Amino acid sequence: MEPFRKPIATFFATSFVVTAVMAILFLNFDRRAFSAETYQQAFAREDFYNKIPNLMAQSIVSGANMGQLPTVTQGMSLETWENFIRILLPPEVLKPIGDDVLISTFAYLNMERNSVQVNLTPVRTSMMSESGSQAILFLLNGLPACSAEQIAQITFNLLSGEQVQLCNPPTDMLPILMPVIQGEMQATAAVIPDQLTLFTAPFQDDPREKLQTARLLMRLSLILPIGCLLALTLFAVRSLQDWLTWWGVPLAATGFSSFVIGLIGAPILGAVLESILSRKLPDYLPSFLLDFTSDFAAAMVRALLTPVAWQGLLISFLGACMAGVGYYLKYKQP
Secondary structure, eight states: OHHHHHHHHHHHHHHHHHHHHHHHHHHHHHTTTTOHHHHHHHHHHHHOOGGHHHHHHHHHHHHHHHHGGGHHHHTTEEEEEHHEEEEEEEEHHHHHHHHHHHHHHHHHTTSSSHHHHHHOOOHHHHHSHHHHHHHHHHHHHOOOOOOOHHHHHHHHHHHHHHOOOOBBOOOHHHHHHHEEEEHHHHHHHSOOSSSSEEOOOOSSSOOOHHHHHHHHHHTTTTHHHHHHHHHHHHHHHHSHHHHHHHHHHHHHHHHHHHHHHHOOOHHHOOOHHHHHHHHOOOOOHHHHHTHHHHHHHHHHHHHHHHHHHHHHHHHHHHHHHHHHHHHHHHHHHO
16 A cells, blocks of 8 residues: 555645635635625626616616506607616616616525516606706707697697607797696606516526525535545645645645636636526526626626635645745755
């Protein structure tokens, strides 16, 4: 057995380096990839919050019964709704809404909730205020000027309760339209719910169960390098100098490998994660999640590799110190 002791120990040392690097990646991924806080700063840089009005416009147009909306807003297209929301909700209001969507989404993925919801209370509040009327006026100013036939048609449609085709009315007509617009905006705000459910979990074959299983395996990935380290100790360690050397060198190699991956691994890991997200995100999720796979992948990579690099540097330093002391003790012996 003695002739095979060193080759077996070398095998377990090499296995420790490989499994330990994978465990560092998996543990950081499990810890950071499923937290909303990971993406808030990243999405602020990726202009995610600026795309929320389009998401909210899609939800309003597709989720509400357009026949129940007031006549003024029944003629508003998806693009018009988006522009209206951008005017109605400034960036300092949109960011909390976006953060709420992210928190709700990751609470859903972590099986803390069974649905993802967006809070529309700021929309309702703004629509019922003076800013709602000003937003409509701003949109009207951006539309082509009303012709005489359109003005007559608007007047007739308002009186008959039919759908109004929006255009830019003359200035002298605005005082007449303002009370109507304010009333219609308040009626529209009454129709819009406080919260809008973007999607809910399926009754059967919930993919989140497989996700939780995968996350459990990630957390258990640390067992393999610990087992390799214990086996290495069993076959190789006979003294303090052996322990410092046989632990120090693998730890230094593990830390250095993790540090290198943390520095230069972004393009490869980003492509892999984007491919996985594109193939694995279920079809029932809203389009904004499916369209943001590259943003999610980029945010995951940044959140993952930064701590991996620092942890690798720390482990490498610790292993180098242990190996250095071990070699010092070896050559110091008579």
